[in-house]
Amino acid sequence: MKGILVVLGCGFGYVISRFIPDGPLAVFFPLIVSYHLLLAVLVVTAMQDKGHKLNPIPAALTHAAFFVLLLIGATAGAMVPYFEYLRFLLPALAYVELLVLFRGKKVQSVERGDAASNSTAEDYEEFIHYMRSGNRPFAKAGHTVRDEFNSWLAHRAKNPRVPAIDTPQERPAA
Numbered sequence: 562m563k564g565i566l567v568v569l570g571c572g573f574g575y576v577i578s579r580f581i582p583d584g585p586l587a588v589f590f591p592l593i594v595s596y597h598l599l600l601a602v603l604v605v606t607a608m609q610d611k612g613h614k615l616n617p618i619p620a621a622l623t624h625a626a627f628f629v630l631l632l633i634g635a636t637a638g639a640m641v642p643y644f645e646y647l648r649f650l651l652p653a654l655a656y657v658e659l660l661v662l663f664r665g666k667k668v669q670s671v672e673r674g675d676a677a678s679n680s681t682a683e684d685y686e687e688f689i690h691y692m693r694s695g696n697r698p699f700a701k702a703g704h705t706v707r708d709e710f711n712s713w714l715a716h717r718a719k720n721p722r723v724p725a726i727d728t729p730q731e732r733p734a735a
């Protein structure tokens with residue numbers, strides 16, 4: 562999906578350049594507009610899909626560095642033969658900037674600190690017995706069963722159970 566967005570962003574820069582008369586504005590304006598639109602779409606989709614967060618100061622410094630690279634690439638068209646056609650691929654730097662912005666940031670899911678994700682089968686069996694009993698003090702309005710399971714596990718971790726002593730039970734005389 563991101564590859565399609567990059568191709569559309571590069572094509573959008575080419576389309577914009579056809580409506581602007583020759584000159585420096587025809588070089589810089591389509592490049593800057595298509596780059597920033599593509600970067601905005603990529604960042605917004607990454608933040609929505611994966612829950613990434615951006616710190617404003619490092620993001621601004623990273624963007625400034627990539628913007629300088631973009632301007633250097635745009636001005637190279639006057640010095641390098643046939644580079645004026647390759648400048649339409651420069652908005653693809655927005656994808657590289659996206660990778661740098663979110664480098665090393667793992668998605669912090671809600672279940673990361675969730676006790677239920679670290680529970681064992683025995684815990685779950687005991688929770689099922691708890692659910693079948695009529696006494697459910699951890700059930701709250703608006704909470705899911707998973708929330709109740711987490712509350713039950715937290716309470717059980719704070720209040721360790723006394724292990725049952727296996728003693729043979731005497732049978733009553735018949």
